[in-house]
Amino acid sequence: MSALRTRPSWLVRGSVALYRALLLLYPARFRGVYGAQMAQVFRASCGRASREGGPLALVRLWLRTLGDLLLTALAERMEWTMTHAPSALYRATGLVSLVGIVVWIVGPLLIGLGLTLSGSAGSAPPLSVMMLLPVGWLFFVIGFIGLYSWLARRCGALVWIPGAVAIVTLLALIVATMFWSYNSQVGVTYAGNTTVVNLGQASAVNQLWDSYAYEVSYLAYPVLGLTLIATGLLALRVPALRAVARTLLVMGAITALYYFFTDMGAPRLLRNTGTPGEIGMAAGALVFAAVWLIGWLRLGRWLWRAGALPLPAAPLTVAPSLD
């Protein structure tokens, strides 16, 4: 008889100990305030289930409690992430976007410069340079998520509309760039010898997909530019965000007009004039790259500083200054 009494007691003690351990799934702040009470309630429920229904009732209680615990812990974690964690996340995204600058712009420039100086520059860029472009865009996607998360806290959720379009556009650009890169000629260096390889012929990529990718990349720049302009206009309404808004507007304008700088605009008039045309297109691309470089340096630094600030209880009160 005493064995019958001690067995549920051991089960109850074990259950409560396990439940206490599982409480670690909740954010520390929630656990600190309610953890002891939750364990107390669970202990009382266990005692009752064990008394009235024995081990089977305890199993039923566990099944019900586990579902409850997992769902509410997930909900609390998500809520906590939305309200507290961004401080650290913003810092991380700011840093990632700065790395994106290096990967996307500075990296290819440095490699190209190195190849030119060493006299080993071939007729096609090395594979590493081609792959730096989509990787750089991927870093920008992460940066954009951080940027729009922070802006949403200051400008309202409306900013997520251009934010979502921008992020989808960037992802499309990554895929398009990869297809495009895949169908490009690259220089593959092996054992000191550089061979030009046409990746499109080497792979089974369909020419149709290649043309789609090309069109996507043509569409992506104006769309991305317009989303940045829309974001800038939304941010402009908040006095503390004017510096950020100006940066976004300039980046948006240059991105929307990307092809006028490189392919279709004034440089096009010079395109068929040999060297001057090449210089014009290169100058356009450099202007574009410089604006993005400076813009992302400012935004990345802003995100990095934003992460160091305590999150205000109410929106539109604190924002890091760029000046």
Next chain:
Amino acid sequence: MGDQPGDTAASLTPAMFQILLALADSERHGYSIMREVERASEGAFLLGPGTLYRSIKQMLALGLIEESDERPDPDMDDERRRYYRITGAGRRAASQEALRLARLVSQARDRRLLEGWNGEPGPLPGLGGAQ
């Protein structure tokens, strides 16, 4: 927020409403709330500790309930237990929600969906318990 019971009532979850009902007539601690909800719903609504305290957290933030310092009988009670009581805003929000549900019931009655129901809990006559 608590000054606008209509708005608060709109954000009430079923668990919150059940907790407000449990606290409508007396102050209770967590386990007591859980038991009262189970008793009042005849076992149809079972609150887990996670849902209970997540709801309590949200209701404290909304000003629908507050923590009580008083204990029914300090000698008989575990001092670590925390008691909660309904606030004026909580009572108004619960009333609004009850009114909303009453209107729905009224509409259901008008559409002859409650024929044969005598007001007692349990399945409708003719529908059985397998619904």
